[in-house]
Amino acid sequence: MSNTTMSLKQELLSAMKTLRLKISTSKxxxxxxxxIFYKYLSDNMLYNVWELLMDEPxxxxxxxxxxxxxxxxxQDLITELYLSLGYVIEPADTYTSILNSVKNNSFKVTQLESAFNKLEExxxxxxxxxxxxxxxxxxxxNTAQKRANTIAEVLxxxxxxxxxxNPSVSLGDAYEYLLSQFASESGKKAEAFYTPQQISELLTRLTLLDKDYSAGMNVYDPTMGTGSLLLxxxxxxxxxxxxxxxxxEINFRTYKLAKMNFILHNIEQACRNLRNRDTLTEDWPTEDWLSKDIHDFDAVVMNPPYSLKWSADKSFLNDPRFASYGxxxxxxxxxYAFLLHGYSxxxxxxxxxIVLPHGVLFRGGTEGKIRKQLLENGAIDAVIGLPANIFYSTGIPTVILVLKKNKxxxxxxxxxxxxxxxxxxTQNKLREEDIEHILAAYTxxxxxxKYAHLAQFDEIKENDFNLNIPSYVDTFRKK
Known part of the structure; x- marks a missing residue:
């Protein structure tokens, strides 16, 4: 981690603590x-203006x-800004201009409101x-002046x-750090919008092992949260x-954080395809999506909400994602609805x-039938048990399933x-050595x-397609 990144993190954390004293935790x-996001958009545009019109550094x-x-x-300047950035901010609406009005005591809340509205519209x-x-x-x-003063302080x-x-990755990492702090602060009351970085790293690296994507790759997260896992x-x-x-992502507020996250990580417009939709009720991407030919992916990563209720309407039996399982x-x-969506x-x-609760390993009924068919098809490549209390929103132990189609x-x-x-x-955390140990064993x-076992299909069949980890790895340890 660079000193620049750490310095920015510390500065933003300090700002976070100061704001927390003035504004309620929920807001x-x-x-x-x-x-932060608006300042980045504004500053980035102004620096682009400078580079387009001036030679001096x-x-x-x-x-x-x-x-x-x-x-x-x-017009050539405005066109170039729009083509390269995807947006243009008027001179009076830049962060620099608004901040100058704060400094000369002429700032009005309506200035910022107008700037936001123009960008959104x-x-x-x-x-x-x-x-x-x-x-x-x-x-x-509790008065208009006090509200204006608070906003001026934030600005x-x-x-x-x-x-x-700073290098764009520094700002991206700092933004991720703030998201992790918000998730940690919210604790078990939080929405499951954020996957801890060490879990994101593990999920990502599991899909990249022994793969050559030098010609490029397409990656997909159907429950992306803030986009941290994809990034x-x-x-x-x-x-x-x-x-x-x-x-x-189904939650609009979280979807907005993801959109910010991708811009702050300097991901080009053409490379980010993000939607605010319900993944289970509305399959996406589909073959006719905007006439694009990308609907299957080199890597799919997921940390979906656990044990969520869904409609399970019979019409889904004709859905390509679920039809072959009967x-x-x-x-x-x-x-399993999330799993089958991603796998399709x-x-x-x-x-x-994909990260899921341990119940997917042994529950019966229709889940057992789906699990059996996946195993018979050779779809499940690995089962990796994670520590308990590793997520901010839940303390339950979870498991990573790795799936393939060409085994x-x-x-x-x-x-x-x-x-x-x-x-x-109060939180458990995978260390880098733990991640490396998992990846080495998987490879x-x-x-x-007492750590790993390669189970043959016949052994799994004898266990009635139950994938409970202690049935294959002796996890008992003397105290």
Whole structure:
């Protein structure tokens, strides 16, 4: 981790703590992340203006602002900004301009409101992205002047930070850090919108092992949350600039965080395909989606909501995602519905990794029938047991299933990784050594006493297709 990244993280954490004293815990996240995002958009545009019009490298925001004001009438400049960035902010609406009005005591809340509205109305990608940024909330103060003063403080606080000159990954990592802090702070009351980075790393790297994606790859997360899991491919792929991302998220607020996340990680417009939809009721991507030919993926990664209720309507028996299994996951539990959705969108040569509760390993009924067919087809490649209390929103132990479509055998690699972690405050966390241990065992596919076992199909069949890890790995340890 670079010093620049750590410094930015510390600065943003300090801002977060300051805001928490002024604004309620349930609201300050929207003000902090929204302000950071708007400043990044504005600063990035002004620096682009400077680079397009000036040869000299000695740039700063005030100089770029003045240059922009002088040249805003040039259509070639505006066209180039739109083509390269996907948006344009008017000179009076830039963060620099609004911050200057704060400094000279002329700031009005309506300035920021107008700037947000213009961006949302003019460019579809930003529609509704600032809807939680309530400029008139009593949380900010019980009078108009107090509310304006609070917003002005936030603008000044974030206005001190250099968000663009730092490498883009530094800002992306800092944003991820803030998301993790919000998730940790919310604890078990939080929505399951954030997958801890170490789990995201493991899920991503499991799909990349022994794969050559030098010509590019397409990755998909049907329950993407804030997009953190998808964005790990940029970290661990050998060709990070040749990745196209597809993600779907049902919660609009979380979807907005994901859209911000992708921009702050400097993902180009053409490479980010994100939607706010219900993955189970509305299959996507489909073959006729905007006439694109991408509907199956090199890698599918998922951390869906656990044991969610769903309709299980009989019409889904004709849905391509579920039809070949002859049965549907029960209404009371959509775990296998998410799994089958993701698996249906996996390329023949691809790899899928998904986190689910242990119940998917042994529950009977229609889930047992689906599990049996997956095993008979050789779809399940590995079962990896994770430590309990590793997620912010739940303390239950979970399991990673790795699935493939082109396996030459029906063996399943079982790994009991439930004891390899460090305790950080009240949360358990995988260490880098734990991740490496899991990946090495998965790759080697050899028995390791009390840790890993490669089970033949006949052994699984004798166990009546029950995948409970202790049935294959002796997990007993003397105290």
């Amino acid at each position: 300050y996240k929207s003000y902090l992340l929204g302000t 000695n740039r700063n925001l005030d100089k770029a602002q003045k240059l922009y004001e002088k040249n805003v009438g040039r 003019s460019f579809p990608y930003f529609q509704g992205i600032f809807s939680d940024y309530d400029l008139y909330s009593n949380e900010l103060g 000044q606080m974030i206005g001190k930070f250099e968000l663009v000159k 790990n491919f940029k970290k661990y792929s050998t060709e990070p600039e040749r990745i196209t991302y597809y993600g779907q 049965v549907l996951p029960p209404k009371s539990n959509a775990d 969108h996996l390329k023949h040569s691809g790899v899928m990794s 030459q055998d029906r063996d399943v690699m079982f790994i009991d990784a439930s004891k390899g972690f460090e305790k950080v405050k 080697a596919r050899q028995d390791i006493k």
